[in-house]
Amino acid sequence: MNFEFSEEQAQMRTEARRFLEAKCPPKAVRAVLEGKAPFDRALWQGLAEMGFLGIAIPEEFGGLGAGYLELCVVAEELGRVIAPVPFSSSVFLATEFLLMAGSPAQKAAWLPKLAAGEAIGTFAFAEGTGTTTPRGIKTQASGGTLSGVKLPVADGDIADFAIVAARTGSGNDERAISLFIVDLNAAGVTRESVATIDPTRSHAKLTFNGAAAEPLGAAGEGWATIQAVYDRAAVLTAFEQVGGADRALEMARDYALERMAFGRPIGSFQAIKHMLADMYVSATLARSNSYYGAWALSTGAAELPEAAATARVSATQAFQHCAKNDIQVHGGMGFTWEFDCHLYYRRANLLALNLGSLSQWEDKLIDRLQTKNAA
Amino acid sequence: MNFDDTPQEAAFRATVRTWLDANAPKHLEAGLRSAGFGSAGVTSEDPMAAARAWQKKKYDAGYACLHWPKEYGGGGFSPIERVIWGQEEGPYAALGGLFTIGHGMCCPTLMAWASEDQKREMLPPAAAGEQVWCQLFSEPASGSDLAGLRTRAEPASDGSGDWIINGQKIWTSGAQHSDWGLLITRTDPNVAKHKGLTMFFLDMRSPGVEVRPIKQANGQSGFNEVYFTDVRIPDAQRLGAIGQGWEVSLTTLMNERLSIGSGMPTGFPELFDLACRLETPDGPAINDRNVRSKLATWAVRTSGLKYTGMRAISALSRGETPGPENSIGKLVAGATMQDIAAFALDLQGEAGILVDPEVTAANGRFQAMLLRSPATRIEGGSDEILRNIIAERVLGLPGDIRVDKTVPFNQIPTSGKR
Ligand SMILES: Cc1cc2nc3c(=O)[nH]c(=O)nc-3n(C[C@H](O)[C@H](O)[C@H](O)COP(=O)(O)OP(=O)(O)OC[C@H]3O[C@@H](n4cnc5c(N)ncnc54)[C@H](O)[C@@H]3O)c2cc1C
Numbered sequence A: 001m002n003f004e005f006s007e008e009q010a011q012m013r014t015e016a017r018r019f020l021e022a023k024c025p026p027k028a029v030r031a032v033l034e035g036k037a038p039f040d041r042a043l044w045q046g047l048a049e050m051g052f053l054g055i056a057i058p059e060e061f062g063g064l065g066a067g068y069l070e071l072c073v074v075a076e077e078l079g080r081v082i083a084p085v086p087f088s089s090s091v092f093l094a095t096e097f098l099l100m101a102g103s104p105a106q107k108a109a110w111l112p113k114l115a116a117g118e119a120i121g122t123f124a125f126a127e128g129t130g131t132t133t134p135r136g137i138k139t140q141a142s143g144g145t146l147s148g149v150k151l152p153v154a155d156g157d158i159a160d161f162a163i164v165a166a167r168t169g170s171g172n173d174e175r176a177i178s179l180f181i182v183d184l185n186a187a188g189v190t191r192e193s194v195a196t197i198d199p200t201r202s203h204a205k206l207t208f209n210g211a212a213a214e215p216l217g218a219a220g221e222g223w224a225t226i227q228a229v230y231d232r233a234a235v236l237t238a239f240e241q242v243g244g245a246d247r248a249l250e251m252a253r254d255y256a257l258e259r260m261a262f263g264r265p266i267g268s269f270q271a272i273k274h275m276l277a278d279m280y281v282s283a284t285l286a287r288s289n290s291y292y293g294a295w296a297l298s299t300g301a302a303e304l305p306e307a308a309a310t311a312r313v314s315a316t317q318a319f320q321h322c323a324k325n326d327i328q329v330h331g332g333m334g335f336t337w338e339f340d341c342h343l344y345y346r347r348a349n350l351l352a353l354n355l356g357s358l359s360q361w362e363d364k365l366i367d368r369l370q371t372k373n374a375a
Numbered sequence B: 001m002n003f004d005d006t007p008q009e010a011a012f013r014a015t016v017r018t019w020l021d022a023n024a025p026k027h028l029e030a031g032l033r034s035a036g037f038g039s040a041g042v043t044s045e046d047p048m049a050a051a052r053a054w055q056k057k058k059y060d061a062g063y064a065c066l067h068w069p070k071e072y073g074g075g076g077f078s079p080i081e082r083v084i085w086g087q088e089e090g091p092y093a094a095l096g097g098l099f100t101i102g103h104g105m106c107c108p109t110l111m112a113w114a115s116e117d118q119k120r121e122m123l124p125p126a127a128a129g130e131q132v133w134c135q136l137f138s139e140p141a142s143g144s145d146l147a148g149l150r151t152r153a154e155p156a157s158d159g160s161g162d163w164i165i166n167g168q169k170i171w172t173s174g175a176q177h178s179d180w181g182l183l184i185t186r187t188d189p190n191v192a193k194h195k196g197l198t199m200f201f202l203d204m205r206s207p208g209v210e211v212r213p214i215k216q217a218n219g220q221s222g223f224n225e226v227y228f229t230d231v232r233i234p235d236a237q238r239l240g241a242i243g244q245g246w247e248v249s250l251t252t253l254m255n256e257r258l259s260i261g262s263g264m265p266t267g268f269p270e271l272f273d274l275a276c277r278l279e280t281p282d283g284p285a286i287n288d289r290n291v292r293s294k295l296a297t298w299a300v301r302t303s304g305l306k307y308t309g310m311r312a313i314s315a316l317s318r319g320e321t322p323g324p325e326n327s328i329g330k331l332v333a334g335a336t337m338q339d340i341a342a343f344a345l346d347l348q349g350e351a352g353i354l355v356d357p358e359v360t361a362a363n364g365r366f367q368a369m370l371l372r373s374p375a376t377r378i379e380g381g382s383d384e385i386l387r388n389i390i391a392e393r394v395l396g397l398p399g400d401i402r403v404d405k406t407v408p409f410n411q412i413p414t415s416g417k418r
């Protein structure tokens, strides 16, 4: 049994960390925060050159053809530095949708560009407030075009294309939903940037008005594909969250050692020590659960749905917990724009919703445990 | 990343499985699996006799204390083989409760500090389950603050070199069944508290030893008070140098956290099962959104512990020692179990107060869990002490500011009142 990353994967982590420390300091995140650009283009290009955008893309399509464990390692490092780039949209979602449901021609058209960073992809799913359900999807596709409004769409303002979930049937069940590839630069697409709790990751409202749409996968298979891709993305996002949680814990620990009050470092007060110990506990549980997800993802195990929901719930809780207490440990300083604490707090709460809310994933987890128990 | 056995591990697992299949006390399996929390689970025969019989059978086959050297009565197996054994032994491991403290804490301390002859004499009968050990550490005035203990050991006045023990221990689990005890004493009250301690092992049948069971909050009597009145111990039964007792005790406590921290139950599978079966006017309880959310949180804590354990096992198999990060096991499991028990009663409505296994849901196991779980958060290092350990040893935060470390023991204030 080996439940750790390999030497080579550890090596990749070191490379990724070194690269990101140089190319993605807090200053780079702040540039996007302050609205100087919707994302960090130089960093994105650098990630492409490192091969990180195509880790899981087969070599024949211009990727590295490495495994998901390698992608997990890089995801964690990106989470640590809260990288302001469309990695999750393009790599965890668009790429995975193409790999899972794309025709040979669609793969050949998009994957090499995604790997090279020449194209950014995203997934357009939600249509306003509330849990997204088959019944709630009003965007309608017919005759090779698509109309409707998607909000919010991560990176919708900067992506070149989107995988769009749209209605093709009349019913309210899962079979009514299909997937389409839409060129976001084409006619019939309007994009509007929207303000969110985390300005370091851009989001948009997409309005389709008879936009050209090419089917991705078979009609009526959309919902099932979304669930399968979301499980994969959940594991990868969990690593991003674990990276963020660890960093927030480190920041809090470092500050607690340095900040003096009542003649002693605040890290010598048990109230602070125990808060940090509890942060460590959540971060550790989340890491171990994410390893379980990584194992299931990389081996294609039948446990993936359960493992993904486990990793997702645990990592969401841990990042939210560590980020909020990071502010608490920093006292008044933690509530300033100048300190980085709020960047992690914002990201933790953004990632908690990006693939569907915590309560939705809790619900999925219990569903999956019920299925397992019944078997 | 994989959960696969190496070929050698697979072969070992197959051998063990075959042996267990032929030798395990199968007639006890159902009882052991459905046991209420904190109860022995053996009702058809004397539980102590069943425990000893199983231990002896394992010992004769070389499967007792797997990772101990063979010359001390162990199996001479690797740490990974020990883990595989544990996975295969399954419910029968619960029969070993009587020996946990001896095998997990006292004997490893002997292994590190006793003479070669003593190890060859004392350890095999412990491994075989013929002799039971207890841990005589805590006292009324020293639990978390173990080094504050007061039980005195003084040289006998007859020049024999023996030691004379006077004082009292408390919370000693299993003392009433024990043949031997690992005893920490104060030999010098005039030096700082950690410096004046000395460790011994003691024949529990020595004259002057009196064991008085304490009735626990849950009605059982697992622990005891142990009084010492002029108890004589030969100097040969001293472990480590005079004044080195604190250092010796750290061996025990380190092993305590390792053996306690791994594979602690949280009660989650039992709660999940209850929620699936319990009917409400809206269908099974598990259909309720609030129930699902709570179950999910406890599910990920339970699996988080399981996979943290897997990571520790991976470290073992690489030849590394799992570190203080393993303190999270009991910290998480104890609190989770207490919350789960209370919630399981809540699900049962007003009848959740009933304890009769015949009439309560799930054989009354959650009621038993509710009443036993407070102890888990105290024994073997309280939640607060474990958080201190994580904060200081894992995260590198400063130790508490102390007023008692450098002054002589007999000058430390003893009353909290003004
Ligand atoms: C929105 C806002 C408005 C404010 N307005 C005002 C104002 O109008 N006027 C004004 O004078 N001040 C104001 N303050 C300052 C506020 O009172 C301080 O931020 C607060 O007292 C904490 O002090 P600190 O920021 O220096 O944190 P620190 O004292 O450095 O505390 C850092 C962390 O250590 C913990 N800590 C510190 N000491 C101990 C201890 N002994 N035991 C356990 N934990 C400890 C704290 O709880 C905190 O988690 C404001 C702060 C905020 C956030």
Ligand SMILES: Cc1cc2nc3c(=O)[nH]c(=O)nc-3n(C[C@H](O)[C@H](O)[C@H](O)COP(=O)(O)OP(=O)(O)OC[C@H]3O[C@@H](n4cnc5c(N)ncnc54)[C@H](O)[C@@H]3O)c2cc1C
Pocket (backbone or CB within 6 Å): A270, B101, B134, B135, B136, B137, B138, B139, B140, B141, B142, B143, B144, B145, B170, B171, B172, B173, B174, B223, B375, B378, B379, B380, B381, B382, B383, B384, B385, B388, B400
């Ligand atoms: C079921 C059970 C079985 C046991 N079996 C044995 C046994 O076999 N042998 C044996 O020697 N002992 C045994 N113990 C004793 C156990 O080790 C002690 O109860 C434990 O160490 C706590 O000590 P205490 O009870 O004196 O509580 P105290 O140390 O008085 O603690 C009281 C409270 O104060 C808190 N506290 C104490 N110090 C600090 C600190 N520095 N910082 C923050 N909070 C603090 C504690 O966390 C606790 O909440 C057993 C206990 C139980 C409950």
